[in-house]
Amino acid sequence: MKHTQLQVLAALAAGTLFGFGLALSGMLDPVRVQGFLDVFGAWDPSLAFVLGGAVAVAMGGVAWIRQMSRPLLADSFHLPMNSRIDAPLVIGSAIFGLGWGLGGFCPGPAIASLSLGLTPSLIFVAFMLAGMVAHDRFFVGRTS
């Protein structure tokens, strides 16, 4: 693989921009996320603009890579080619959504929020990692 160190720098820069974007957008705040999901209560639609802004810009990126034979720093694109709508996709997404609503955190904001040093964030991330490892160790064979 070529440009290994540049790839690490690119990942660091992209991660920082991602974390800054999360902080700026309000996605880092579980109360805002729960307000966004509270469509039957005091609905706060502002976070829909986060998704809208992100998808609009990413669509430009997707159009761009369709013109490229390979990424600038790597040999090939790693994109999922599976298009089958299966049970693990739907059940897993439903489970994820329940946790997202109950805690107000999804993986990106939960990790980024660790920088603030809040104990609940740390506990959430510890159990999120436990959930990930539990799935990858014990359930992958059953679901795929």
Place this chain on the structure above:
Amino acid sequence: MTFYLVSLLGGALIGLSSTMLLILNGRIAGISGIVGRLAQGINTGTNAAFVVGLLLGPVAYLAAFRHWPAVTITASLPLIILAGLLVGFGSRMGSGCTSGHGVIGLARLSPRSIVAVLTFLASGILAVALLHGAVS
């Protein structure tokens, strides 16, 4: 109004970050995938660098605005534990979360991501409705 513009701008930066990772490294900026692979020891260098960057994001925010971004956690400890387990397990089982399915997946018009996003929005709305129903 500024609330919406700031959210839109923050979202655009998230889209820009996803675009960078795609064009430079050919990878999808999906946090559950990146963290899951890191936990399995796959592509440790780039995945760890992305996670370190994610942690630096709020620090950059602090440097720019002289205050931390708001993080208000109201859930009780047992609820935080349950939510963490569900988010971790579900995002791996569903092959993605708000970032991988929600940003790049939707931008690629992936049918799997469209189904995933609609499903987790619905169950997230259900969870908050249950939470508020139980409290009030």
